[in-house]
Amino acid sequence: MSEQIGLFGESENNDANEASSMMDVSKRVSELHHLLHKYNHQYYVLDDPSVPDSEYDALFQELKSLEAEHPEFITPDSPTQRVGDKPLSAFETVTHELPMLSLDNVFDESEFRAFDQRIKKMLGITDSEIIEYACEPKLDGIAVSLLYENGLLVRGATRGDGTQGEDITLNVRTIPSIPLKLEGEGYPQRLEVRGEVYMPKKGFNRLNEIAKAAGEKTFVNPRNAAAGSLRQLDPKLTAKRPLEFCCYSAGVVEGGSLPESHYAVLNQFKAWGFLTNKEMACVQGIDECLAYYQNLHAKRDDLAYEIDGIVFKVNRFDLQKRLGFVSRAPRWAVAHKFPAQEKITVLQDVEFQVGRTGAITPVGRLEPVFVGGVTVSNVTLHNMDEVERLGLMIGDSVIVRRAGDVIPQVVKVVEDRRPENAVAVSLPDDCPVCHSEIERVEGEAVARCTGGLICAAQRKQAFIHFASRKAMDIDGLGEKLIEVLVDKNMVTSLGDLFRLEAKDVAALDRMGEKSAEKLINSLSASKQTTLAKFLYSLGIREVGEATAQNLAKAFGKLDAIMNASMEQLTAVEDIGPIVAEHILHFFENEANRAVVTDLVELGLAWDDVEVLNPVELPLNGQTWVLTGTLEQMSRTEGKEKLQALGAKVAGSVSKKTHCVVAGPGAGSKLTKAQDLGVDVLDEAAFIEMLNQYGITV
């Protein structure tokens, strides 16, 4: 470059430009060193990467091309010159007798063809000649070396920094596919077998489900799960993890010999009891390699384990020997990577959707990102527990994963990229569709709209349930007809059904005068019902037939149920605090009450049943929230005491909250209470109040 600039003769200016551009390069190179060292440490040592591989690979490629243009910046400690990272001293150190290297990557066909050409050039063969390649899936796990002496497994080690790894003998011994003793005969006295320890997808999903259910940290992907599981200090933990080992090369060989080609060696290993990959093949030339790549790419999602590309190796050992190595990788092999399944993007917003059953689902709006073969711009965040578990804020950079046909997921927040103006995600107080209050029952992950009867998002479901056989049993009013009536806005509220006129119904597709007449008649006949059926037909959450009957028997009158307190409701057979809370929420909603009144005015009727005497309680009609840690009692105990006084205990603060009890460590709920001007009690004041009502702690 300097020569060229010199030729143009614009020396002074260009020298200055060049100097400053060299400064820029130098600065960027050291930035890249810093970042890649950090990511290496997180990935190889901590088994907890903060960025996806695609991000790492892009930075690595950037450094490689800067170094290619400016070789003066290549230093021995550059990440491009090294393998992995030095492991921690938690395990004994193993010095590899032969270094364990990495692989060069290519990302597209032209880079791959360039690799083939480079090899041919080095071997001094013409372009028309063909090289034999061994093809294997690139298993996404962790490289392991196994040493056998006289056929017995004597040592297992991680790759570490390629020169020194960790002694994980006790851990590898727990992996069923690793033979403790070689089968058959003819093996060298000392034999090092290398391969990948990985976690098949099924086991990975199960492991994460268990962790999620326990509210624990989940693994981002099977690779990190495998690495984390293998490097447990307690081999009993490793033994519980579903790990597999698949061999892919030999290391040290003494006191014996191996076949002359890579493919033959792997087949020999298989005969000695190792698992080899079923997909491996030996092909002639680059075009067959590309066909193999396409074929396996198409099968990628159906494989039982995760792969992130294909490894192609020159099959003949004599050729491998002539090609040799560069600092961190052999020249005779390359990994052709698949498009990334994990990418970083920005969470621009979180919106809340209402499902057919009223479930409120937070949905992340993403800066569109191409991942796993599609552009993803929305991602379900499932529920608020999940949002909290991930620690998500709007504005965050997040890792989005889309593997196979599994729906895209946010798997992690890239914490050190959180902008200063990041905004907490909070559940709205009201349903975005009908503006009814959203309830989030303590202990339940899913929040719901309480406007069951009036919420357009839930309307069809509400009508279908209302008309069903065990509810109002309206003959001739099936799901299809309901869909049409709702879509045409002929009914919006349940009462509208009884205002339908035969002539309007008869005008609908596939309805004649006769069937319209029949429908109107059965609607009118259904009006005489029982209190239990009527209650059931309202579709209150978790109020099934039996609960509806118990309610009817216990209260006798609809009014009494509509105004019942927590204490009265939980006194009813089989009604616990959660169901009681659903009933309370339902009838607290003015719109729901209006629908019920409308139906009664339209003539829905039933005979009264004998009544229980209601009890009045001091906190009837009040909603309380507990947050932070209580020291004199558990949160559950606090909740039970409040309920015993007739209060409802909710999981989130809204303007309808009567009072918040805040212990140490209270966070966003306390802030929200203060913002809304809701009363706040500390634990001492709370206990004092309980005492006043005769409840001792």
Ligand SMILES: NC(=O)c1ccc[n+]([C@@H]2O[C@H](COP(=O)([O-])OP(=O)(O)OC[C@H]3O[C@@H](n4cnc5c(N)ncnc54)[C@H](O)[C@@H]3O)[C@@H](O)[C@H]2O)c1
């Ligand atoms: N996300 C991060 O922060 C982060 C950090 C460091 C590295 N990485 C990822 O790791 C890669 C570099 O890791 P690497 O140095 O282990 O190299 P590599 O994964 O690119 O390739 C070498 C490794 O491939 C594995 N492998 C799987 N199947 C194989 C087969 N059939 N034959 C031979 N080897 C096979 C072996 O473990 C071997 O050590 C990067 O490309 C990047 O994607 C990510």
Ligand SMILES: [Zn+2]
């Ligand atoms: Zn709603």
